[in-house]
Amino acid sequence: MAPHAAPSREQPTASTDLEAGRELKLGEFADVETLSLSEARIVLQRTLEMRQKRGEPFDESDTMVKTRDYLEIFAVFKDLSVAEQVEQLINSLGNDLVKFEKSQLKSLLPTCADEAKALIPSLEKKVEDGVLDEMQLDEICKEVQRLKRQAEL
Numbered sequence: 001m002a003p004h005a006a007p008s009r010e011q012p013t014a015s016t017d018l019e020a021g022r023e024l025k026l027g028e029f030a031d032v033e034t035l036s037l038s039e040a041r042i043v044l045q046r047t048l049e050m051r052q053k054r055g056e057p058f059d060e061s062d063t064m065v066k067t068r069d070y071l072e073i074f075a076v077f078k079d080l081s082v083a084e085q086v087e088q089l090i091n092s093l094g095n096d097l098v099k100f101e102k103s104q105l106k107s108l109l110p111t112c113a114d115e116a117k118a119l120i121p122s123l124e125k126k127v128e129d130g131v132l133d134e135m136q137l138d139e140i141c142k143e144v145q146r147l148k149r150q151a152e153l
Contacts, residue, residue, distance in 0.1 A: 020100065022125040034099050036106030038083045041075035044068060076109060082151045086144060093140045096132045097123075111145055113138035 019025040035043065044067070051058050060068075077083040083106075090102045097105070101120055110116035113134045117124035126132035 020104075020120075020122065022121045029100075031099070034103035036075075036077075036083070036086075036103050037071055038075040038077035038086070038106065039103075041071035041078065042080055042083060044071060074107075076148055077106075077151050079151065082147060086147050089143050089147065090140060093136060093143070096126060105140065105144065109144055109148055110141050112141050116141055 017025060018027050077086055086106055090105055094102055101122060104120045105116065108119050110119055116137055117127060123132065123137060127134045127137065
């Protein structure tokens with residue numbers, strides 16, 4: 001059996017350089033706008049409504065149906081005005097958070113700072129390093145929970 005020849009080109013590197021752990025390593029995606037599940041649901045719903053109004057033929061793929069169903073189940077803030085309130089709240093209280101962390105807070109909806117740190121490890125590091133005040137994080141969580149209760153009415 002002949003030995004395998006070395007590849008003639010370098011293999012592309014996998015996206016293993018990206019990490020959302022205690023240290024955020026988002027690479028080229030670090031400053032990209034991110035959406036929460038609620039925002040993604042609103043965008044998808046509006047897009048589908050616009051296509052329907054225009055009479056554009058649209059085949060819903062299996063992936064589209066599954067995505068829509070997933071967002072319908074897990075998106076908490078179904079109303080645009082409430083989703084905007086959550087966005088404004090997190091932007092006003094979370095000055096030290098990056099876009100990714102803000103989206104995670106809006107999607108995961110932790111009930112307290114400890115839960116937020118467990119779900120989003122980079123927040124724990126920010127609190128430990130003194131970049132983010134734990135009481136401020138707890139306040140964000142409590143206010144988001146208040147808006148969640150309002151949205152459920």
